[in-house]
Amino acid sequence: MAGKTVVKAPGAANATDETKASAVAASAVAAPIPGVKPKDQPRTMKEVREAREGKRASRAKPHENVLREGLRLERVADPAILVLMGATGDLAHRKVIPALYQLWRTNLLPHEFVLLAVGRREYDEETFRKEIHASLAQFSRVLPLDVAAWRSFAERICYQRLDFADPAGFDALVTRLDALDTERGTRGNRLFYLATQPSQFAEIVAQIGRVGLDHEHHDGGWRRIVIEKPFGRDLESAKRLNREVGKVFRESQVYRIDHYLGKETVRNLLVFRFGNGIFEPLWNRRYVDHVQITVAESLGIESRGAFYEETGASRDVLQNHLLQLVSLIAMEPPATFDADALRDEKVKVLRAIGLDPASAATDVVRGQYGPGWVAANKVVGYREEKDVDPTSETETYVAARLMIDDWRWSGVPFYVRTGKRLPKRATEIAIQYREVPHRLFRDAAVDPDPNLLVIRVQPDEGIMLRFGAKVPGLGMDVRSVTMDFTYGSAFNVDSPDAYETLILDALQGDASLFTRADEVEEAWSIVDPCIEAWSTEPAPDFPNYDAGTWGPAAADALLARDGRRWRRF
Amino acid sequence: MAINTPLKVGEPVLRWSARAHSIEEVENELSRIWAGHELAPTVNEPETRRISARTSVMNLIVIARRPEIAEHSAAAIQALTGRHPSRTMLIGSVDPDGPSWLDARVEAHCVLPREDAPETCSETIHITAGGESGRHLAAIVAPLIIHDLPVTVWWPGEVPFGSKPAQEVLGIADRLIVDGSTWSGDGLGQLTQLAGLLGSTRLVVSDFAIVRQSRWREAIASIFDDPDFLPYLRSLRRVAVTYATHDETGAPASTNLVKPVYHVGWLASRLGLTVVKPLSTVSGPSPSSRAGRAAASKTTMARGLVAQLSDGRGEVSVVIRPVLSTMPPGTTLRVELLAERRGSELRADVTAEAETVHVRVWQDGVEVLDRRFSAARRTEVDLLAEAIEASGRDPVGSGSLRAAAALVGRNEGA
Numbered sequence: 001m002a003g004k005t006v007v008k009a010p011g012a013a014n015a016t017d018e019t020k021a022s023a024v025a026a027s028a029v030a031a032p033i034p035g036v037k038p039k040d041q042p043r044t045m046k047e048v049r050e051a052r053e054g055k056r057a058s059r060a061k062p063h064e065n066v067l068r069e070g071l072r073l074e075r076v077a078d079p080a081i082l083v084l085m086g087a088t089g090d091l092a093h094r095k096v097i098p099a100l101y102q103l104w105r106t107n108l109l110p111h112e113f114v115l116l117a118v119g120r121r122e123y124d125e126e127t128f129r130k131e132i133h134a135s136l137a138q139f140s141r142v143l144p145l146d147v148a149a150w151r152s153f154a155e156r157i158c159y160q161r162l163d164f165a166d167p168a169g170f171d172a173l174v175t176r177l178d179a180l181d182t183e184r185g186t187r188g189n190r191l192f193y194l195a196t197q198p199s200q201f202a203e204i205v206a207q208i209g210r211v212g213l214d215h216e217h218h219d220g221g222w223r224r225i226v227i228e229k230p231f232g233r234d235l236e237s238a239k240r241l242n243r244e245v246g247k248v249f250r251e252s253q254v255y256r257i258d259h260y261l262g263k264e265t266v267r268n269l270l271v272f273r274f275g276n277g278i279f280e281p282l283w284n285r286r287y288v289d290h291v292q293i294t295v296a297e298s299l300g301i302e303s304r305g306a307f308y309e310e311t312g313a314s315r316d317v318l319q320n321h322l323l324q325l326v327s328l329i330a331m332e333p334p335a336t337f338d339a340d341a342l343r344d345e346k347v348k349v350l351r352a353i354g355l356d357p358a359s360a361a362t363d364v365v366r367g368q369y370g371p372g373w374v375a376a377n378k379v380v381g382y383r384e385e386k387d388v389d390p391t392s393e394t395e396t397y398v399a400a401r402l403m404i405d406d407w408r409w410s411g412v413p414f415y416v417r418t419g420k421r422l423p424k425r426a427t428e429i430a431i432q433y434r435e436v437p438h439r440l441f442r443d444a445a446v447d448p449d450p451n452l453l454v455i456r457v458q459p460d461e462g463i464m465l466r467f468g469a470k471v472p473g474l475g476m477d478v479r480s481v482t483m484d485f486t487y488g489s490a491f492n493v494d495s496p497d498a499y500e501t502l503i504l505d506a507l508q509g510d511a512s513l514f515t516r517a518d519e520v521e522e523a524w525s526i527v528d529p530c531i532e533a534w535s536t537e538p539a540p541d542f543p544n545y546d547a548g549t550w551g552p553a554a555a556d557a558l559l560a561r562d563g564r565r566w567r568r569f
Numbered sequence: 570m571a572i573n574t575p576l577k578v579g580e581p582v583l584r585w586s587a588r589a590h591s592i593e594e595v596e597n598e599l600s601r602i603w604a605g606h607e608l609a610p611t612v613n614e615p616e617t618r619r620i621s622a623r624t625s626v627m628n629l630i631v632i633a634r635r636p637e638i639a640e641h642s643a644a645a646i647q648a649l650t651g652r653h654p655s656r657t658m659l660i661g662s663v664d665p666d667g668p669s670w671l672d673a674r675v676e677a678h679c680v681l682p683r684e685d686a687p688e689t690c691s692e693t694i695h696i697t698a699g700g701e702s703g704r705h706l707a708a709i710v711a712p713l714i715i716h717d718l719p720v721t722v723w724w725p726g727e728v729p730f731g732s733k734p735a736q737e738v739l740g741i742a743d744r745l746i747v748d749g750s751t752w753s754g755d756g757l758g759q760l761t762q763l764a765g766l767l768g769s770t771r772l773v774v775s776d777f778a779i780v781r782q783s784r785w786r787e788a789i790a791s792i793f794d795d796p797d798f799l800p801y802l803r804s805l806r807r808v809a810v811t812y813a814t815h816d817e818t819g820a821p822a823s824t825n826l827v828k829p830v831y832h833v834g835w836l837a838s839r840l841g842l843t844v845v846k847p848l849s850t851v852s853g854p855s856p857s858s859r860a861g862r863a864a865a866s867k868t869t870m871a872r873g874l875v876a877q878l879s880d881g882r883g884e885v886s887v888v889i890r891p892v893l894s895t896m897p898p899g900t901t902l903r904v905e906l907l908a909e910r911r912g913s914e915l916r917a918d919v920t921a922e923a924e925t926v927h928v929r930v931w932q933d934g935v936e937v938l939d940r941r942f943s944a945a946r947r948t949e950v951d952l953l954a955e956a957i958e959a960s961g962r963d964p965v966g967s968g969s970l971r972a973a974a975a976l977v978g979r980n981e982g983a
Contacts, residue, residue: 065794065802065838066800066802066840067786067789067793067802067840068790068794069839069965070964070966071783076794107787107943110794111940113789146943148925148941148943149943152941294970460683
């Protein structure tokens with residue numbers, strides 16, 4: 001990978017020009033200098049010494065834009081066409097196009113950039129642009145729209161009608177892309193973004209392969225594909241889809257998007273764990289009693305009844321967002337911050353989670369909400385929602401006790417839960433530390449709670465540490481107090497939306513925050529046994545929790561049998 | 570005492586104000602702010618979420634030589650309450666020959682980041698010291714610093730670099746923030762003194778004049794993102810910077826030249842250019858002045874400054890020239906680059922208007938790029954925030970400063 005958006009690790013800002021130059025020079029001794037043609041590599045001892053001394057620095061860096069150092073992006077994305085499949089759909093209008101507009105508005109996209117919107121509907125370009133403008137006026141993160149930025153962005157939006165089942169349409173797409181390359185100077189670089197129904201992924205990928213749009217050019221034209229979740233609906237279908245995608249694209253060209261990984265606080269998890277010295281020594285079975293991860297939503301299924309009936313909480317959240325959070329919390333430190341090193345460690349965690357149908361039956365709880373009250377509003381039960389079977393057995397809640405069978409976490413349960421129509425929206429990771437080994441303050445009126453470290457992902461992003469403190473006075477009472485860091489109070493700045501981060505990463509060829517094929521399959525291999533176990537059980541006693549409560553009683557029992565309880569929000 | 574001010578999301582309000590006349594009284598007032606029930610956090614009462622959270626990420630010391638500077642700086646800092654909460658001390662000294670006295674106003678400003686979030690509060694201490702006390706600013710500041718947090722000194726206007734009070738204050742600082750574009754005369758003497766600090770102390774230096782130019786740097790760097798133009802970057806032969814002046818003679822000493830010089834300093838430091846001949850005044854009238862404005866005005870405009878840099882293979886000529894303009898004096902109006910490579914020429918012209926930077930590039934006389942960047946000018950609040958956010962050493966900023974000082978070539982000594 002030639003380069004990427006530079007996220008400086010703490011301390012990296014202290015690196016001086018000199019240290020960087022010597023690092024480049026030192027690497028010249030051991031290995032070829034990236035980006036330098038073989039004929040320009042130092043060969044003789046004199047050349048190697050001069051490279052080390054920085055005398056040949058100008059020869060070592062002819063292909064770097066050194067003026068970019070210290071700017072917001074140390075490398076901008078190459079000129080490119082983003083081919084947005086499903087451009088007339090909800091995801092494109094609500095998320096993808098607003099993210100692109102925001103990137104354009106803040107000068108983070110290359111000048112030679114084209115958004116080729118592809119959809120089945122008949123549009124002329126002007127009508128489509130007007131529709132996009134209306135969507136942006138509703139969904140853009142920053143309003144009102146910047147007139148000048150919109151005008152120049154609109155010039156870069158083109159529309160191509162395409163029926164994904166029509167091979168001739170893909171032939172026409174090739175012609176259009178070639179013409180755009182010539183007209184707009186996009187140099188053959190193309191990012192295909194599949195924002196379509198998941199059932200169309202395989203077909204589209206196959207057509208892209210058939211017309212040769214996956215072929216990367218020797219003169220630098222790259223081809224990448226972004227695929228939205230859900231990636232399969234079980235292990236078998238995920239493997240099948242991976243196979244289909246793998247027939248056309250190399251794994252390094254594939255960017256499977258889980259927008260949770262683009263969230264600022266989730267990315268901060270890596271900095272929190274590996275950029276601070278004090279937490280990592282306490283991040284293991286010796287000190288941690290258990291971990292709780294909650295992804296709670298107060299919303300119901302909105303207008304997505306048909307989709308949710310086929311998905312449920314396990315496929316919608318557990319298989320991706322929740323397991324991603326588990327792997328980020330439990331992974332070992334990667335040797336480097338490159339995409340594969342990071343993903344290798346995450347995969348190891350997923351592989352170490354042992355869940356078979358027998359343990360799934362006891363360690364996983366499912367639920368479905370009935371009518372109730374949420375935020376002072378009366379809401380209907382799941383079975384009364386639009387497009388939902390009145391006898392539906394789809395779970396809107398799932399809680400699980402996961403054990404990670406490795407050296408670091410052996411014996412430490414990870415309790416995870418997610419649900420719809422819970423009392424509030426909250427995503428939090430809680431590391432519950434063990435109690436002190438010896439109760440020194442026996443006379444205290446209240447037993448101090450064990451230490452707790454909470455990482456709030458949303459809302460009110462931040463980190464909270466709970467510890468015991470003496471109550472002022474003559475006695476020796478101990479009470480729990482909290483030390484609370486609110487992200488917004490220390491960095492009250494405009495954070496990019498997850499889609500902005502991820503799309504820019506994909507354009508720059510940085511796959512760190514995207515999921516790899518084996519990662520997706522490992523996650524399914526955890527969820528599949530649950531679904532399999534449920535299919536053999538009698539019909540569940542749904543609904544089993546009222547909207548506006550924290551889930552079914554069985555979820556509480558799941559922890560109670562270990563002598564623990566869910567955190568109170 | 571506590572002040573009950575209605576809160577609005579995102580708008581800092583004054584929640585505490587008290588007077589003090591000694592450092593001890595200031596310390597007592599600071600303790601009272603957080604001990605009082607009105608502002609103190611409540612523990613274990615999740616239902617009362619709207620509590621005041623004291624947040625500090627640094628100590629910020631503002632040396633305000635005049636009351637109006639203090640008020641102006643306080644307004645900028647207050648706007649940053651939610652973004653960079655700090656313990657801020659605004660210090661001024663008066664009547665140096667009179668008796669020693671100290672007057673302080675201790676305030677807490679709070680901001681509600683969101684409806685459902687706790688307030689975030691930070692402290693501001695306005696201190697005026699009279700008599701001999703005012704000559705020992707470090708002695709006032711040191712006891713009031715929050716332990717273990719970085720100390721940033723914002724010194725608006727001229728910094729008396731060689732003076733004892735300045736040395737004492739900078740001795741306890743981790744970062745110094747200045748605005749070189751406000752210095753008197755051409756500002757270049759102060760610039761070389763500022764650069765001198767880089768070598769002699771561990772102090773990190775941020776100059777608003779450099780921070781302010783980031784939109785220019787983005788625009789200039791963007792030219793060489795194009796792989797076709799990138800090879801020319803190492804073959805630069807001429808850099809010309811045009812700046813605004815209100816002085817019809819265009820005499821270099823009459824206008825602050827810090828910003829134009831920083832442009833060249835940045836390019837020189839990034840490209841590893843060394844100074845062959847430092848800046849010197851060009852004698853004789855400017856051709857453009859002769860042709861145009863000189864006809865209307867009998868005064869002849871000076872031709873500015875020239876210098877020679879080297880990239881090891883060839884020389885790079887530098888021209889910094891004045892143009893009469895209604896823009897504030899010292900404002901950069903245009904940066905022109907000329908590069909030659911294997912008989913081919915690349916010429917770039919970068920200009921800025923109100924909220925836009927315009928880049929045009931010609932390759933062998935043919936226009937090959939015409940791009941406008943929407944890039945808003947930064948307010949003082951933005952500049953302060955950006956200077957503060959640049960944590961740790963800033964190799965680009967310090968490199969630009971060092972190269973600019975080498976280009977000036979004066980030995981002022983810090």
